[in-house]
Structure formats: structure tokens, C-alpha cells
Amino acid sequence: MTTLSYADSALSLLPPVVAILLAIFTRRVLLSLGVGILLGALLIADFSPLDMGQYLGQQVVGLFWDDGALNSWNVYLLGFLILLGMITALITVSGAAKAFADWARQHIRNKRDAKLLTMFLGCVVFIDDYFNSLVVGSVARPLTDRYYISRSKLAYLLDSTAAPICVISPVSSWGAYIIALIGGILTAHGFTDSGHLSVFIQMIPMNFYAIFALVLLLCVAFMGLDVGPMRQHELNAQKGNLYDEAKGLPPGANSDLPEADSGKILGLFLPITVLVFATIYFMIGSGADALAAENLPFSVIGAFEKTDVASSLFFGAVVGLAATLVLVVSQGLDKALIFKGVIAGARSMLPAIYILLFAWTIAGVIGQMETGKYMASLATGNIPFALLPAVLFVLAGLTAFSTGTSWGTFGIMLPIAADMAMGTHTNMMLPMLASVLAGAVFGDHCSPISDTTILSSTGANCHHIDHVLTQLPYALIVAGISLVGYTVLGFTESVGAGLAACSALFVVSVLVLRHKANRPA
Structure with a gap:
């Protein structure tokens, strides 16, 4: 079968743009992704139905x-989702979970x-x-539900x-990947004086978005800066509607499961703690094996750079499930x-798995059409030097x-x-x-077809498009x-001047948000 490349054509943007717009306006994620996939496949196959x-x-x-x-990455990640659901x-x-909510009633004010x-746990x-x-x-x-915080x-x-935490943390899968990329780039350009770390x-x-996304999140959490669609979701949550029930159960939800009265907080934290440490063990272990296979010395950063994230998540979840059982x-x-519980937990992850499979499929279509390369080519025009950091931020x-x-954007841009x-x-x-x-x-953060955004919706048991909007x-x-x-x-x-400008504008933005959030509903 002969397929067409659209690396130099704006047509390469058509499948993702159509899928994203449909998802936003129809709020039917699978349908929207499916339309984008079919459109991209038609273009690639030169409108031949057979091809x-x-x-x-x-x-x-x-x-x-x-x-x-x-395809071990996909299979292990899907397995991890199912095991985590269990x-x-x-x-x-x-x-x-109920015992933790009861504890929270006494200790979380x-x-x-x-x-x-929640934010602290996310940073840890x-x-x-x-x-x-x-x-x-x-x-x-269980904690956020207890205080009627919306799933969104x-x-x-x-x-x-x-x-934002992973992109600025060197001891993470993201940090190791970025260090490896940047190290190769700097070496290729003759910058060998400074260590990659x-x-x-x-x-x-210099990562202004990551820094101020975290600071804004802290302000939103501390001051209750609920604006736009978030405000309506929070108002609904105060009435007991943590998510839009008209859309059915969100991915990962188990609302019909009975809860025993003999539960202990240990039953929540021990399985999660075992899961965390087992996953870290497998991440470092698989990375160490890869370093040894290449005759490279062991280091924690090096192990995270070479680790097999998906298999580590899967085997960590196997150990976590065993501890839970x-x-x-x-x-x-x-x-x-x-x-x-085991069957219901596995079944609860199916909506998230369906969305991920469709998202991965459209990602393959987009990759075939070389959408990323077309976007990157827009940066090679005659742009004034002083505007390059801002232009690269927008294009990325x-x-x-x-x-x-x-990650794909990192590799291209x-x-x-x-x-x-x-x-x-x-x-x-x-x-x-x-x-x-x-x-x-x-x-x-903005893309409905991002797997990170999909999994954040899943982790919160939130309808995906509600989270995006x-x-x-x-x-x-x-x-x-x-x-x-x-x-x-x-x-x-001057990085200092850039940070100062961001800080000043951030203060103004928070004051405006606070004014909007305090207006009567």
C-alpha cells in the first residue's frame, strides 16, 4: 500500500484539529477521535477506501x-490501568477509603x-x-469527595x-529523558564543558510555564479562585453533584460497590505505599539492567534515563495488587x-482504555502525516532574534x-x-x-488527545472533556x-528580567481572578 506524506502541507493539521474541535463542541471523545482517525487515514491513503x-x-x-x-509499552500501560482499577x-x-474519609473529617479542617x-501529594x-x-x-x-470538591x-x-513537577525534576522519567535529549544536542554542538545534569x-x-502553573495552582487551592467552567462545577459539587451524572459514570468510577464497616486507613496507605516503592524499584532495576547491557556505570539519573516506565508501572501494580489482596x-x-471488586475495578477502567486506544491511533495517524514536522517548519522563517524564545514557546x-x-514535541522541537x-x-x-x-x-495541558490529560481525568474519575474545559x-x-x-x-x-515580568503579571492575574471568583453566582 502506498501512503502519502503531508510533512510540508497544512493538511497535516486537519485530523487533529477536526478531532479536537469535535471533542470540544460535541463532548463525545470517542466519536471525535474516530472522525479524526478516519479523516487522516483517508488523506494518507489518497482517498482509496481499500487502502x-x-x-x-x-x-x-x-x-x-x-x-x-x-508492543510492550502499550500493553504494559493498559495492564497497569486495569490492575490499578482492581x-x-x-x-x-x-x-x-471510607475510613480515610472519616479520619479526614477529624484532621483535615x-x-x-x-x-x-492533594497538591502536596502530587508534588511528592x-x-x-x-x-x-x-x-x-x-x-x-475520598478526601476531596468528603469536602464536596468537584472531580474536575x-x-x-x-x-x-x-x-510541571516532572518536567523540572531531574529524578523522574521526564527529567531523565530531557537530560538525555539535551545532552546529545549540546554534545553535537560542541558544548562539552558543563555536565548535562x-x-x-x-x-x-527558565521554565516559566511549569513554575507559574504550580504557583497558580497553589493560589487556586488556597484562595478558591474558581472561574469559567470550573466555577459551575464547584457550585454543582456543593449540591452533592461531584460530576455530571447525565453523562454517566466517568472512567474509573465504582459508585455501586458496597463498603465494609471494618476498614482501616492502613488498607488505603499500605497498598499505595507498596505500589510506589515497588514501581521505583522496578524503574531503577530496569534502568540498571539497560546501563549494564551497554557497559555504562550505574547512576540514579542514568537508570531513570534508561528505565522501562511501562513495565515498571505494570510490575509495581502487580506487587501492589498482591499486597491489597x-x-x-x-x-x-x-x-x-x-x-x-476485582471485576468491577477492571471494568471501571474500560472507558479510559478505549479513549487511550483511540488517542494512540490518532497519534499514529498524525505521526504518519508528520504534523509535528510541519509545525516545527513554521519556526524556520525570518523571525527577529529577540522574539525566538516566545515564538518557540508558542510553536511548541x-x-x-x-x-x-x-515528549514527541521535545524530540522534534x-x-x-x-x-x-x-x-x-x-x-x-x-x-x-x-x-x-x-x-x-x-x-x-490543553489537548483533549493528550494521554497525560486522559489519565488525569481517569485518576480523578472525571469526565474527560469536563477536565479539559x-x-x-x-x-x-x-x-x-x-x-x-x-x-x-x-x-x-536576562532570565531575571523575564521572571520579574512574569511575577508582576502573575500578581495582576491573581487579583483579577480573585475579583471574578468573589462575584455573586
Whole structure:
């Protein structure tokens, strides 16, 4: 079968743009993704129905079997979702979630403290964004439900700690990946004086979006800055409607499961703690094996760079499920109830799995059409040097929004940013690389087809499009602040000046948000 490339054509934007717009206006994610997939497949197959069918068949098979071998990343990640659903359901039927909510009633004083604790947990569990969103969601949900915090707000708390924390943390799957990318880029351009880790640390204060997304989240949690669609969701939550029940149960929900009265808080925290430490063990172990296979010395950063994230999540969840089963059996729960919890937990993850499969399929279509390369090509025109950090931030955001992947955006845009810096002003190399990292996280936060956004919705048991629309105003505010910061940085070549501009605009933005949030409903 002959397929067409659209690397140099604006037509490569058509499938993701159609899918995203349909998802926003119809709020039917699977239908919207399906239309985008069919449109892209038609374009790739030059409108031949037979070739289109063959191409789609290859894409679907490739989700599970690729290049003559198991597509281990996808299979392990789906397995992790199912296992985590089982763990969460067993924690529910054991009564541990209810026991935690009862404890919270006595020790967590108010709604604000519940949100701050959720944010704190999100900052602590920084090893991987998928892991962060799903695990912190499982722990925090009983607490936020107890204080009538909407599932949309919980999803925002999860999503806006996961990626921003991971992108500035060197000891994380994101940090290791970025360090490896930047190290290769700097070496290729002859920058061998500084260590790759020290360069990454130097770039942290230049990542304006990640920094101010976290600070805005803190202000939202502390001051109750609920504006736009989020305000309506929070008002509904005060009436007991934590999510829109007219749309059915959100992914991961187990509202019909009975809860035992003999549950203990240990039944919640021990399985999650075992899951966390087992996953870290497998991440370091798989990374160490990869380093040994390449005859490289062991280091924690090196292990995270080489780790197999998906398999580590899966095997960590296997250990976590085993610990959960031991606890519920020792608690004396009826075997039929345990079995019901396991089945219900696995089934609760099916909506999230369907969305992920469709998102991965459209990502393959977008990759075939080379949408990311087309977006990157827009940065190679005659752009004034002082505007380059701001332009790269915008283009990285649009690329991540269109493709649904921040990691893919890193891989495409970072080398381009480095080449542009080498052709203009090498002293601006790191700020321009940082602007790409910031833009990619911004685009990822806004995109309905981003797997990170999907899993944040799943972790919060929130309807996916509700999460996208309620988070969007906050993401756009921080993006606007960051854009001004990168513009100032470009003209002054001073990171301090960029941060000062962002800080001043941030204070004004918070005052405006506070005024809007305090208006009568």
C-alpha cells in the first residue's frame, strides 16, 4: 500500500484539529477521535477506501503487535490501568477509603486543606506523570469527595502538578529523558564543558510555564479562585453533584460497590505505599539492567534515563495488587465480594482504555502525516532574534496541542531550537530550549488527545472533556504570562528580567481572578 506524506502541507493539521474541535463542541471523545482517525487515514491513503481499510488495520494491530514483537509499552500501560482499577476497587470494598474519609473529617479542617494536601501529594510523587495522576487520584479522591470538591477540580489538581513537577525534576522519567535529549544536542554542538545534569538544573528557573502553573495552582487551592467552567462545577459539587451524572459514570468510577464497616486507613496507605516503592524499584532495576547491557556505570539519573516506565508501572501494580489482596483477605472479607471488586475495578477502567486506544491511533495517524514536522517548519522563517524564545514557546505549545504528546514535541522541537540558537546567539541556547519544554507542557495541558490529560481525568474519575474545559482557562492564563516573560527574556537576554515580568503579571492575574471568583453566582 502506498501512503502519502503531508510533512510540508497544512493538511497535516486537519485530523487533529477536526478531532479536537469535535471533542470540544460535541463532548463525545470517542466519536471525535474516530472522525479524526478516519479523516487522516483517508488523506494518507489518497482517498482509496481499500487502502484506508488496510492502513487502519495495520494501525490497530500495531497498538498491540509492532515490528514482529509485542508492543510492550502499550500493553504494559493498559495492564497497569486495569490492575490499578482492581486495587482501587478493593480499597473501596474493604472500607479503607471510607475510613480515610472519616479520619479526614477529624484532621483535615476544611476544603482548602484538602486541596493543599492533594497538591502536596502530587508534588511528592514526582517519578512519572502517569503514575502521579493515577496514584495520587486514588489517595486524594475520598478526601476531596468528603469536602464536596468537584472531580474536575481534582483532575486540575492532578494534571497541574504531574507534568510541571516532572518536567523540572531531574529524578523522574521526564527529567531523565530531557537530560538525555539535551545532552546529545549540546554534545553535537560542541558544548562539552558543563555536565548535562547541571545544565538541566540551570534551565529550571527558565521554565516559566511549569513554575507559574504550580504557583497558580497553589493560589487556586488556597484562595478558591474558581472561574469559567470550573466555577459551575464547584457550585454543582456543593449540591452533592461531584460530576455530571447525565453523562454517566466517568472512567474509573465504582459508585455501586458496597463498603465494609471494618476498614482501616492502613488498607488505603499500605497498598499505595507498596505500589510506589515497588514501581521505583522496578524503574531503577530496569534502568540498571539497560546501563549494564551497554557497559555504562550505574547512576540514579542514568537508570531513570534508561528505565522501562511501562513495565515498571505494570510490575509495581502487580506487587501492589498482591499486597491489597493479602490485606482484604486478612480482614475477613467475603470471597464473593473480593471477586466482585476485582471485576468491577477492571471494568471501571474500560472507558479510559478505549479513549487511550483511540488517542494512540490518532497519534499514529498524525505521526504518519508528520504534523509535528510541519509545525516545527513554521519556526524556520525570518523571525527577529529577540522574539525566538516566545515564538518557540508558542510553536511548541501548538505542536503538543495538535499531536497530544509533549515528549514527541521535545524530540522534534529541541534540536530545532538548538540549531536556531547556534545560528543567531549561542548565549540564548538554554533559554530557547527551556521555552520549548514550557510550551510542550502547556500544549499537553490543553489537548483533549493528550494521554497525560486522559489519565488525569481517569485518576480523578472525571469526565474527560469536563477536565479539559475547566483546566483550559488556567492554562491559558499561565501561557499568556509565560509568553510575556519569554518576550522580555528575548529582548533583555536576562532570565531575571523575564521572571520579574512574569511575577508582576502573575500578581495582576491573581487579583483579577480573585475579583471574578468573589462575584455573586
